[in-house]
Amino acid sequence: MSEAIARELMAQRFRSFLPVVVDLETGGFDAARDAILEIAAVTLTMDAEGNLLPEATYAFHVRPFEGANVEQSALDFTGIRLDDPLRQQVALGESEALNEIFRPVRKAIKAHGCTRAVLVGHNSAFDHGFLNAAVTRCGIKRNPFHPFSSFDTASLAGLVYGQTVLARACRAAGIEFDNSEAHSARYDTERTAELFCAMVNRYKELGGWAQAQREQGMDEQP
Numbered sequence: 001m002s003e004a005i006a007r008e009l010m011a012q013r014f015r016s017f018l019p020v021v022v023d024l025e026t027g028g029f030d031a032a033r034d035a036i037l038e039i040a041a042v043t044l045t046m047d048a049e050g051n052l053l054p055e056a057t058y059a060f061h062v063r064p065f066e067g068a069n070v071e072q073s074a075l076d077f078t079g080i081r082l083d084d085p086l087r088q089q090v091a092l093g094e095s096e097a098l099n100e101i102f103r104p105v106r107k108a109i110k111a112h113g114c115t116r117a118v119l120v121g122h123n124s125a126f127d128h129g130f131l132n133a134a135v136t137r138c139g140i141k142r143n144p145f146h147p148f149s150s151f152d153t154a155s156l157a158g159l160v161y162g163q164t165v166l167a168r169a170c171r172a173a174g175i176e177f178d179n180s181e182a183h184s185a186r187y188d189t190e191r192t193a194e195l196f197c198a199m200v201n202r203y204k205e206l207g208g209w210a211q212a213q214r215e216q217g218m219d220e221q222p
Contacts, residue, residue: 010046011113018114019044019052019151020105021196023189024127025078027070031133034071035064036094037080038185041101042193043108044120050204052197055108058101059186061091065137078183095138098131105144117144122166122192124150153196160199166191173198 010018021042028034040059046052064070070082081087092100105117121127128150135143157169166188170177175194181187 005048006046007111007113009048009050013046013050013052014114014118016113016115017118017146017149018105018109018112018116019120019196020108020117020145021054021120021189021193022101022127022131023121023185023192024130025080025183025185026130027064027068027074029126030069031129033069034074034130035068036062036097036130036134037064037070037074037078037082038062039097039101040185040189041105042189043105044193044197045108045112052200054190054193054197056104057186057190058104059189060097060100061087062097063091063093065094065134094134095140098134098138098140102140102142102144106142109144116146118146119150120153120192120196121150122153122188122195124152124154151196153192153199156199157195160202166195170195 021044023038023040024036025038026034026036038059038061040057042057043055044052045055064082074080075082109115109117119128119131128145128148131145132143132147153169154164154166157166157172158164161169161172163169163172167177167179167182170191173195175191175198177191178187
């Protein structure tokens with residue numbers, strides 16, 4: 001019964017969209033020509049009280065697509081070593097990595113009674129732009145993510161905590177953040193998921209979501 005309640009609450013909360021947190025580590029800032037080097041996604045779920053929770057993490061190293069540009073400054077920033085033997089063993093091609101992310105996202109959409117995923121990211125326009133460019137490049141027809149809508153935790157954290165840097169926003173929310181682990185797609189995605197859930201749940205605790213529902217119900221009455 002609680003699972004059915006959570007399913008209904010999630011479908012209602014974001015107008016049938018399922019928020020999925022995504023982070024990409026890339027070889028630069030140009031989505032059309034720079035490589036995706038890592039991709040991670042965290043699916044979210046909801047408990048019977050309507051609290052948003054991280055559910056599962058999916059993370060992959062990605063081989064640069066043929067002809068891709070990789071700036072040395074990007075590698076210095078992220079600490080990614082393209083010649084690392086372990087990375088070379090496990091890295092997936094771009095199309096395969098996207099499909100490995102999209103497959104569980106589609107299952108999560110269905111499981112929560114939603115119609116589509118909406119990307120959640122810290123400075124989400126950056127990740128969304130790279131994701132859409134890769135989808136086009138790989139000719140993927142069934143992209144589960146909304147093509148242009150996203151939730152930006154940098155903007156939300158600026159509103160809620162007065163902080164826009166991920167590490168500072170997490171600490172303001174009471175979430176531990178290890179700077180030595182930062183700039184890994186898996187780590188940043190998991191911390192961003194915790195941050196997003198904390199802000200959504202805090203808004204609910206303050207009565208904002210319930211009040212919005214009440215006002216919407218009043219507006220819809222004849």
